[in-house]
Amino acid sequence: MIFSTLGALFALIASIGIFKMPDFYARLSVTVKAVTVGIGFILIAVSMYFVDFAVTTKSIAIVFFLIMTSPIAGFLVGRVAYLTGAKMWKFTMFDDLKTDIDVKKKEIEEQEKASQSEQAEKKDNTEQSDNL
């Protein structure tokens, strides 16, 4: 009874979170964790109601699946949202992934420049040898 109440309350908190949060990323971070905890509590309630080995094994399997898969799904959806350009909250202060992406872009540009200058030098050398 207590565990099922806790689980239902966690599910309710997650749903209010997904409805009220201002930003996609905040919604994602609220919902993934809270619902996982809620399902965990409800599964504890189920395995306490049916005192049975098979039921307990199944509920442990469900909790394992949820704990394994929900962070992966959250990560994938968040990455896709960033790549497709989901808007951030207007008070967001840090965007670490953006600085990382800028650094990577700069490195790639420098490499391209270096390779281009090398090719130009090679061309110069071949022209000089032709002249000779």
Added chain:
Amino acid sequence: MSVHDYLLYIIMPILCLAQLFILLRFLKGPQVVDRIVALDLLITVGVAFILIFSIIVDNSIFLDVAMILALIAFLSTVALSFYIQNSKKDD
């Protein structure tokens, strides 16, 4: 008040309210990714629904349904996010 009445009259309405809020976000969602997260959450709260239902009708077979549904939620989220990523790449 027995456990069945408590679950039927207090826990189930709370879960219904949760489903309602998530459905509102699913209909409202400004972007497609919002809808994906809302869909994932709808299925996950549906799993909780099925578990409570299995206690109410006193039948443990519904746990299998809950397990399959939890797996399908993960698969659908991953498939939809890959689909959006690749469709954006083709533009």
